[in-house]
Structure formats: C-alpha cells, structure tokens
Amino acid sequence: MWPWGHLAVAYLLYTVVTHRRFGRPPRAVPAIALAIGSQTPDLIDKPLAWNFGILPGGRTLAHSLFVVALLVPAVLLVADRLEGRAIGVAFLIGYCSHLLADVPPRVLSGEFAHATYLLWPVLEQPPEEPVAGILDAFLNYYELGTYQWVQFGLFAVAVVAWYRDGMPGLEWVFDSLERRLGIGS
Numbered sequence: 001m002w003p004w005g006h007l008a009v010a011y012l013l014y015t016v017v018t019h020r021r022f023g024r025p026p027r028a029v030p031a032i033a034l035a036i037g038s039q040t041p042d043l044i045d046k047p048l049a050w051n052f053g054i055l056p057g058g059r060t061l062a063h064s065l066f067v068v069a070l071l072v073p074a075v076l077l078v079a080d081r082l083e084g085r086a087i088g089v090a091f092l093i094g095y096c097s098h099l100l101a102d103v104p105p106r107v108l109s110g111e112f113a114h115a116t117y118l119l120w121p122v123l124e125q126p127p128e129e130p131v132a133g134i135l136d137a138f139l140n141y142y143e144l145g146t147y148q149w150v151q152f153g154l155f156a157v158a159v160v161a162w163y164r165d166g167m168p169g170l171e172w173v174f175d176s177l178e179r180r181l182g183i184g185s
Contacts, residue, residue: 037094
C-alpha cells in the first residue's frame with residue numbers, strides 16, 4: 001500500500017473511533033501522532049531493506065507482530081509517563097492499521113503466504129521484486145491498478161472526513177512553524 005493509502009486507512013479508522021467513543025472529532029496532536037504512526041513501519045523497513053540491504057525485504061522487522069508486541073507496552077508506558085496517553089494510542093492505531101492495511105487482498109482468498117511477514121523472522125517474508133531504493137520503488141515498482149485506485153479513493157474520502165473534522169493537526173503544524181521560523185504575528 002502507498003503512503004497515502006496507509007494515512008487514509010488510519011485516519012478513517014481513528015475518526016470513527018473518536019466520534020463513537022468521545023462524540024467529537026480527533027484532536028490535533030493525536031491526529032499528527034496517528035499520521036506518523038501510519039507511516040512508521042515503512043519508514044523503518046523500506047530504507048533498511050532497499051537502500052542499505054540490512055533487512056531481507058521491505059516488510060520485515062517493523063511489520064512483524066513480534067515488534068508490535070514489544071512496541072505497544074513501550075509506547076503506552078512512555079505515553080502514560082508523559083501524560084499523553086491519547087497521543088500514544090493514536091500513534092499505535094496508525095502503526096497497527098498500517099500492518100492490517102498491508103495484508104494483500106489475496107489473503108482473503110486463502111493465500112496466507114502473502115502475510116507471513118507478520119511473523120518475521122520466524123516465517124520468511126514473501127519474495128519481493130528487487131528495488132534499487134525508495135525512488136526506484138515510486139517510479140518503477142508499483143503500477144496503477146485497481147488496488148492503487150481504491151487507495152486514491154480512500155484517500156479522497158479521508159481528506160473529506162478530515163476537512164469535516166476541522167482539519168485536526170493543520171493549525172498546530174502552522175502555529176509551530178510560525179513560532180520556530182518567526183513568521184506571522
């Protein structure tokens with residue numbers, strides 16, 4: 001799945017949960033943590049595999065449920081210590097939704113070998129085509145098929161939901177940039 005597909009899945013899941021549980025849209029900082037969490041597995045695995053050759057593939061270490069088993073309590077412990085549980089939970093929802101969204105549609109038809117990365121390193125990851133880095137992946141590795149167009153559609157729906165939620169996180173980012181760069185008032 002492309003980065004915008006991961007972001008869309010994470011935001012749509014999070015906004016539904018937030019509206020149902022708290023009766024309000026997501027707040028700014030948790031929404032930013034969610035966005036970061038939704039990209040983190042790829043930000044770890046893809047460069048370590050494709051650019052540095054340290055990992056055997058782009059869905060290994062950070063895509064493994066074994067890492068999630070260590071990550072969840074660690075993030076919650078740190079979040080609780082910093083009195084930011086909502087931020088930690090949002091990050092984890094983004095992270096875990098990434099793993100769920102990476103499960104290819106073929107798994108629904110019983111081809112479970114395509115999800116073995118979830119149990120890496122106990123199970124080998126599915127073979128993937130060689131990639132000469134992140135740029136090569138964007139330019140050559142992926143094709144625009146139905147699955148990719150569905151992701152664009154999901155992203156469009158997520159943008160509309162985010163807009164209706166008041167664009168949580170956008171003002172916080174702009175305010176932070178203004179403070180750091182001395183722009184604005």
